[in-house]
Amino acid sequence: MRTQNPALPRKIRIFDTTLRDGEQAPGNAMDPEQKLDMALAIEAVGVDVVEAGFPSSSASEQRAVRLVSAALTSAYVSTLNRPIHADIQLAVDLAGTERHHLQIMATGSDIHLEHKRGVSREQAQDECVEAIGFARSLGARHVTLAIEDASRGPDDLLRPLITESIAAGADALTIADTTGCMLPSQYGGLIARIRSWIPDDIVISTHCHEDMGLSLANALAGLEAGADEVQATVAGIGERAGNTPLEELVTVLTYRGDELGCTTTAKTDGLYGAYELLSRTIGLATPRNKAIFGANAFATQAGIHQAGILRAPFTYEFVEPYRYGRERSIVIGRHSGRAVIRHILLELDADPGDGVVDRIYAEHIAGRPGAECMSLPELRRAIVDSGVLG
Structure with missing residues (x-):
């Protein structure tokens, strides 16, 4: 388990997934040029990583990844990929290896293994380990094991998947509460257990959904338990009820970072401009009662x-x-x-x-x-x- 000097705040990485998880939800589609404009507005806020998309899904996604990866100057680019060679090779061809966080999807629960994929735990683990090794062989500097439905995965599934993937070369883990089913104490407990299994230099990233209205609370519980990064979206857009809202996360770290022992390079002053651009781009209506961006917020x-x-x-x-x-x-x-x-x-x-x-x-x-x-x-x-x- 890592130790921390309580007098020194931890620098929290912010990973923006507006262009991937946010964009793939119904009504949120953006063309490559619109994604580029959004990526630059999000980068200007000061986030650390901008996820450009899922390159193997379409030619439009491929163009977006190429445009965004070429344009970013301070943030890293990220892509999401299946654990197969063709996906990984394509992502590397589009975004390179130096400033690219290449995410490889893993299956984190028996529910998904049985009812969605129809493969065994061993098969799912082996494909991830092999894919991570392949990404490293191409020169990928940053490879993330992105564990879908990790919040419903038992420890005896997650622990070997994680430890073997790290041994193969993964330097980060995304722990997804894909269905938004966890309470903050449960999600924090999961992050704490995973932190105890792995070396201190492995990054843990939270990816929390809003199905029960707990995405931000769960992300903060994850930070308190030892997570290093939060995945978020502008206005919380994303699958179903959405994701951890970027603006709320940055606000909490700005106003309450001292109590959390956390700090961030992200700034509040560019957030509303990014939201206005997103609203114009996808026709997002402004609610009256949303924190920070709501019509009645102030x-x-x-x-x-x-x-x-x-x-x-x-x-x-x-x-x-x-x-x-x-x-x-x-x-x-x-x-x-x-x-x-x-x-x-x-x-x-x-x-x-x-x-x-x-x-x-x-x-x-x-x-x-x-x-x-x-x-x-x-x-x-x-x-x-x-x-x-x-």
């Missing part, structure tokens, strides 16, 4: 909240909008109170007496239909135009 209508924010934003803003290039929004609706009216009157150098405040409140807030809202500038104009100030 907006408030409730009078009690507005009273606090108008005096000191940190009363209700732990996560700060300016870090993402976003703006605070005070929305006026039927749940707003008198504090926002007094704020506007003071800005206008008008008398914020209770009589004036009550008249404005009755006309513009109390009588407002439930679904109708206005912005702070709109309310200011309405107050001026109403003539209530004399």
Whole structure:
């Protein structure tokens, strides 16, 4: 088991899989040029690895891998491949061997071995060991054993698969909670056991899905248990309910990295731009209530909240909008109170007496239909135009 100086934060690698796992979900398809644009926006955030795609799946994927691998300058490129020579050779031909994290898929559960693949544990292990050796023979510098459905795999399947693959030349492991079925304590326990089986210099990467809404919690549990890398996607897009959201992960490491003993080179300030590009590219609608990117993430209508924010934003803003290039929004609706009216009157150098405040409140807030809202500038104009100030 590795030891860590608690005074020194661990540098966590961030592996972005927006262009592979994110893109393969229904409605998220991108052409190679769009993938290139997204890859550069994601790289600009400061992630360590950008997964360009699954090259053997189509000619379009092959072009995307070639374009992305040639364009990246700070991040490494990654590809996902089956444990067969043709896939591996193609990936090396497209992305080279130096700055390429070549992932080889492994089967991590008896469920998948029996019901999907129809092969034995021994056959599945042997094909991975042989494929890793072949990748190394081609000069691949970084070879990852990517274990699908590892969260439902027993230790007596996973341990020999992992140890034999490392002996063959794998320098990283992806531990996938493919169905999003684990609790954080369970996933953390799995990562801790795997960490105890392997040398300290082998990287463990989390790949968590959102089926029960636990992808970020599981990824963080993995980090606390000894994982070195998190696989994530912009806005959490991906198969079914999606993956660990990149923006939420970076936010946690930015605001709570000290408590986790972790740090990252990824920055918050490019995240919203990457999200806006993704939204335009795949027609992704913005929800109201999503962390960081939601339409209401930095907006408030409730009078009690507005009273606090108008005096000191940190009363209700732990996560700060300016870090993402976003703006605070005070929305006026039927749940707003008198504090926002007094704020506007003071800005206008008008008398914020209770009589004036009550008249404005009755006309513009109390009588407002439930679904109708206005912005702070709109309310200011309405107050001026109403003539209530004399």
